[in-house]
Amino acid sequence: MKTMIVITLAALGATSAAAQQASSSPPPGRLLASNCFQCHGTDGRGDGTFDRLAGKSASDIYGDLREMKAENKRGEIMTIHALGYTDAQLRAIAEYFSKQPR
Numbered sequence: 001m002k003t004m005i006v007i008t009l010a011a012l013g014a015t016s017a018a019a020q021q022a023s024s025s026p027p028p029g030r031l032l033a034s035n036c037f038q039c040h041g042t043d044g045r046g047d048g049t050f051d052r053l054a055g056k057s058a059s060d061i062y063g064d065l066r067e068m069k070a071e072n073k074r075g076e077i078m079t080i081h082a083l084g085y086t087d088a089q090l091r092a093i094a095e096y097f098s099k100q101p102r
């Protein structure tokens with residue numbers, strides 16, 4: 001009987017460890033924004049070639065992305081990206097980059 005209790009407690013411990021892991025997931029928007037890191041640098045810090053996004057205002061970034069989406073210029077790299085996300089996702093991405101240090 002005592003063994004049963006120990007096993008049950010151990011299982012409970014494992015469950016709460018899993019719950020803790022879930023709560024340490026990346027900050028909102030980061031997973032979506034990570035698609036942009038290859039060109040705009042990790043966390044949007046720029047790589048010397050493409051525009052730096054870190055620390056720009058969320059409304060500027062969102063505005064640019066909305067414009068690219070609306071203009072829908074075929075063949076332009078950013079059009080393809082902008083079209084791939086819902087407006088809510090674009091907002092979350094813009095919000096994430098705006099919170100990164102300049």
Ligand code: HEC
Nearest residue numbers: 033035036038039040050051061064065076077078081093
């Ligand atoms: C394959 C490379 C590449 C990827 C990936 C990429 N971009 Fe870009 N981005 C560019 C290039 C090149 C430009 C500049 C040319 C242009 O405006 O079309 C640009 C321009 C921008 C601009 C305008 C910046 C300014 O100051 O005018 C924003 C905002 C932007 N990208 C956001 C994003 C976001 C958000 C993502 C991810 C969803 C992303 N980009 C992914 C290549 C990329």
